[in-house]
Amino acid sequence: MTISLNEAVELVTLEADLLDHDGFREWLDLYVPDGLYIVPIDPNAATFEGVLNYAYDDAHMREKRVERLLGGRSISAAPPARTVRMLGRYRMLEASDETCVLRCAMTLTELRQHRLREYAANITYTLIKTNTGLKIQNKIIKLLNSTENLTAISYIL
C-alpha cells in the first residue's frame, strides 16, 4: 500500500520531538544505515556529495555528532542549546509502496546563553519502508539563510 501522508508526518514529527527532548540515541535509529543527514549551503544544489555543505553526515558522522552532544566535552554544547521546532506545510511530492518524498517547512527557536535565535528551513525527507517500519533515507535541511552569515549551531537541525 502506498505510504500515506499520515504515516510520513508521524515519523518526522517523532524525529522533531526527539531532537527537542534530547532523544539523540533514539534519533539515530530513525535512519537507515546508509541514510544521510544533509544541511546544504547552496539552496540550488541538486547533489551534495561534490560540494561544501554545513553537514553531510553518514551513519558514522551522525553517531559522532550525537556523542558530541551527549559527551559534555564540547564547550559550545555543554549544555546543548534548548530548541523548540515546529513542522508544517506538509506535501507529499512522491509516494509508492516502498518510498516517499515529503517536503515540509520548519521554524526553530533556539535558546543558549540568554540568546534567543530563530531559524526557518525547507526540509525534504526521503522515507523508506523497512522490516522495522518507516525510516529516514535522507533528510535535507535548506536553511532560509544558508548563504548568510550564521552563528554556531551546536545541535541537530
Add this chain to the structure above:
Amino acid sequence: MSGQTDPRAFLGPDRADGTIYNDPALYEMEMERIFMRNWIWVAHRSDLPEAGDFITTFVGAHPVIVSRDRKGAVHVMLNRCRHRAATVCELSKGRTSSFVCPYHGWAYGLDGALRALPQPAGYGDLLNKSELPLVGLRVEEYAGLIFATFDPEAPSLDEWLGAARPWIDLFMKQGAGWPVKTMGEHRFTFPGNWKIQLENTTDAYHFPIVHKSFLDSVDRETQDTFDFVEGSGFVEDLGNGHSVMVMIPELVDLEADLDAPIPERFQDLADALLKDYAPEQVRRIVRAVGGSGFNLNLFPNLACSMAFFRVLRPLGVHETEIRHIAIGMDGGPESGNQARLRLHEHFQGPMGFGTPDDAEAWDRVQRGSVAGRDISILLNRGLAHEEAGPDGRLRSDVSAETGMRAAYRQWLASLEAGPGPSLPAQTGSCSHKAAGERV
C-alpha cells in the same frame, strides 16, 4: 576621535589591556590605519579564473568588486557609483562585461572605466568620463593570493609578504601538482573583536582543550597527529606581523617523505586512486588531501590554516565575520576533493565539530574582557625560551605566543604610522600571472 587615542596605552611587549578588544575609538583607528594601509587579502585566483569574472567583497569596511578584465588583469574597485554612490553590483560573484548602476544607469567596464551614462548632454561640458572611473585600489598577487590596499605608499606585496612567501609556496603544495582552487566556504560571525580571531590561528595552546570533542570524534592515529602541543613544532615571527605555527613538522613539505605510510583513514581513498594514478602520485594526492601541518598567519586578515583559508573581517568593535574557505586540487581527482570537503565539514563552520567550540571560547574572551579595570591579557607564553635564529627571526615552541606578539607589533606600528592615506581615484590593476609566479 582617533586623534586622541594612544595605541601604546593598550599594549606592552608581553601583554595587552582588556580594553584593546572594547575601545570604539581604537577600533575606528584600526579600520583606517590597518585596513586601509596594509595589504588586505581579497580573493584567490580561482575565484575569478576567466575574463569577465568578478566577485564582490570588502577591504575593511569598504565594499569592493574584484574583477578580471579582457586582458586578464585583476582590478579591485570600490563598489560605489561615482554619481550618487549606489553600489553598482550586489551579486556575490558572476561573469559580466560591465557594471551598471541601477539608480541612473551609469555603466562601468571591467577595469572600472566609466563607459557611458544616460543623457550626458545634461552635464554640458562639466563631466569628463575619464576622470570618473570606479575608484581603484592597488592590487598585487602572489601564488594565486590576491591582495589590495588603499595605500599608494605601501611597499610592494612581495616586500610585505617577505619571509612568509616560502611558506605560502609550501601551503600551495596541497594542489598535489595541480593548481589550488577554492571549493566553497563557511561564513559566520561571532560577537567579539577581530583581534580575538587574529590571535586564535597562532594559538596551538588551546587546541587539546577547546577541541576535546573533535579529538574524540577521530581515530587514534589522527589523535596522535594532533597531539602536538608538547611536540617539536615551533612558532616563528616572519616579520610585518606575519608568523608561522608549525604543529606537525612532518607535514610541512607535502612533497617530502612520500614513502611515509598512508594513514589508515586515507587507505580507502588511496586504494581507489590507484586505479587512475601511479603509486607515487597517489601518495602525493593523499598527503595533499590530509592538509599541511602549519598555520601561516598573514597580518591582518588571512591565515593559510592547515587545509583552508581563514579570512576575518571586522564588522564592529564587538562583531567579526569569519570565512573558512575550502580548497582543493583544480583538475585533481574528484574523490580526493570530496575527501577534503568532508574533512572541512567535520571541523569547520557553524555546524562543524571544531569551529563552534572556538567561537564559544572567543565569545567568552570578549565577555570576560570587560570585567574589572587595568587587568592584563597575557601574551608572554613561550617568551622565556624565545630565541632569534641566524636570520634574526624570533622563534619559540609550538604553543608559544610568539605569533601574537608579532601580530601586535605590526598592529602598533600600523597605528603609530599616522592617519590612513587619502583615497586614490585611479584604477589599480595587476597583470595576470601564472601559478607560483611572483608579481
